[in-house]
Amino acid sequence: MSMEQQVTTEQQAYISPKALMTPSLQEALLAWEAFGFFRPMLEDETIGLARRLCQVLYGIPGCGAGEASAQSLYWNLFERLVGYGELSRSPVIGDAWQNYFLDHMLLVETSFSKKAQYGDAGLGAAMREGLALELANLQTLFRLSADWWQAQAQAASGRPAPVWKEVRPLAEEMDSLPQKARWEMKKAFACCPDWREAAPALARYHRQFGSGRFAHFLAFRWEGQLTGVTRPDPIRLEELVGYGRQRAEVIENTERLLAGYRANNVLLYGDRGTGKSSTVKALIHRFGDQGLRLVEVPKSRLADFPLIVDMLKERPQKFILFIDDLSFEEGEDSYKELKAVLEGGIAVRPDNVAIYATSNRRHLIREVVTDRQPHFTDDGELRPGDTYQEKMSLADRFGITVTFLAPGQEAYLEIVETLARQQGIEMDSEELRRLALRWEMRHNGRSGRTARQFIDSLAQEKK
Incomplete structure (x- = not known):
């Protein structure tokens, strides 16, 4: 068996015999007209193109006609x-x-998926009945095999057409929980002889992982809209060495958020390279299957916070709005927008959202001497250091401040030794410590990041 035949066999192995029974063109057309909950799928250009091709092949007026079309x-x-x-x-x-069809069936957000993600609310009889009938129609379209499409196109044009049966993905990674869940769900549908029976499993999928984009991504970036991060930082909490007390405080607050209580906003303050950002990024890999999602918001988008919160507040998932390396220079006043969000305005921060920020500055804002100087208001009233007080109070608006200080020499060496064990590096302990100290003197000083860079370099040398 050739490699190409093997790839095709492995892909088709999950398809049930009934799923390979090809419908007629007329059956396909009827199925295309029976979209209800899943009608948003038709807005996808590729799905819409497949529908139009079926219409043209059947000769429906107004859809284009002829061999060229x-x-x-x-x-x-x-x-x-x-x-x-x-x-x-x-x-x-x-x-x-x-x-493609299975991926987009699971990706599209529908009234069914929105309801199913709440789980305990249950589905009404009308929704259950409509869903079962629609899944049967979707199965008809899934059963349109590569050979069927090719035969239809060749018969209409009288010219040879390629077949899309054999495709080889760029990679077969399943690092994230959503990827693994989607893979299992796709297999379940491919193996199911009657998709109406798969409705409860589909509802459970949305209950655990959410609806639409929130079922497919653990992490997002805010760029005027939510953009899913396909490959988030893979760092795990178990891989982070040292600062156990600090991470425990962050984890405890996150567990409170997941439990449905009002969690504190958290400021992770300290020296560079101590694992502040990694601590936050690792949370989604520990708690993603419990509904935690991470949304990274750049400092330039702080004014969008009310819009972001409004978009997330009705979701059953829990969200950390993450601001990395937060600090403000003299003359910047966008800190006032963040302060307003932390204080709470007319729109109260919902219980499913918390703000986590990292910074190298304890008070977030660079202080200058003039901030402390008193000034007079327009009516002659003396206000001593209002600017100073306003700026310094920003950090106080975070309910929890967790401090990550640069490690001392012995703590740094302990981090190095732990990372070496994790990497499987075997060498004399004294030699390892000597090289580690030389590395930190020549590079960025003592920190967890420096220790990891040293171990990564050492591991590369020993390959």
């Missing part, structure tokens, strides 16, 4: 599906069409 649509669809499969970093289920 069918051939052009098929080649367009072929490029989109094969490109999606080949550039994917997740395992492929079925052929290129079936894999």
Whole structure:
């Protein structure tokens, strides 16, 4: 068996025999008209293109007609599906069409997925009945095999057409919980002879992982809109060495957030390279399966906080709004926007949102001498150091401040030895310590980051 045949066999192995029973073109057209909860899928350009191709193949008026139209649509669809499969970093289920269809069926946000994510609320009888019928129609479209599409296109155009049966993904990574969950859900549908029976499993999937983009990503960036981070920092809490008391405080507050209580906003303050940012980023890998999501907000977007909170407040997931390396220079007044959010205005911060920020400055804002000087108001009233008081009070608005100070020499060497054990590096302890001290003197001083850089370099040398 060739490698190409093996790839195809592995992809098709998850498809049930019934799923390989190909519908007629008329059955496919009827299924295309029976979208209810999943109608947002039709807004996807590739899914919409597949629908239009079926309409053209059947000769529906107003959809374009003739050999050139069918051939052009098929080649367009072929490029989109094969490109999606080949550039994917997740395992492929079925052929290129079936894999794409399953991915977008799980990705699209519907009234069903929004309701199902609340779990305990349950689904009404009307929603359950409609969902079962619609899943049967979706299965009809899933059963349109690569050979079926190719045969239809060739019959319409009289010209040869490629087949999208064999696709090889760029990588087959399943590092994140959403990736693994989506893979298992895709397999479940591919193996299921009757998709109506898969409705409870689909509801459980949304209950655990959420709806739409929140089921697919653990981390997001705010760029005027939420953008999912495909490959978030893989650091785990177990890999971080030292600062156990500090991390325990952050974890405890996060567990309070996940339990549905009003958690504190947290400021992680301290020297560079001590693991402040890594501590926050690692939380999603510990608590992602419990509904925790991380949204990184750049300092330049602090004014968007009310908009972000309004977008997240009705979600059942819990969110950490993460501001990394937060500090303000003289003359910057955007700190006032953050202060307003921390203090709470008309719109109260919801219980499912907390703000975590890291900074190298204890008071976040660079202080200048003039801030302490008294000044007179327009009506002649003396106000001693109002600017100073206002700036210094910003850090106080965080309910918890966790301090990460640079380690002493012995603590630094303990971090080095622990990381060496994790990497499987075996060498004389005294030699390891000597090299570690020489490294920190020549590089960035003592810190957890310096220790990791030293061990990474040492591991590379020993390969």
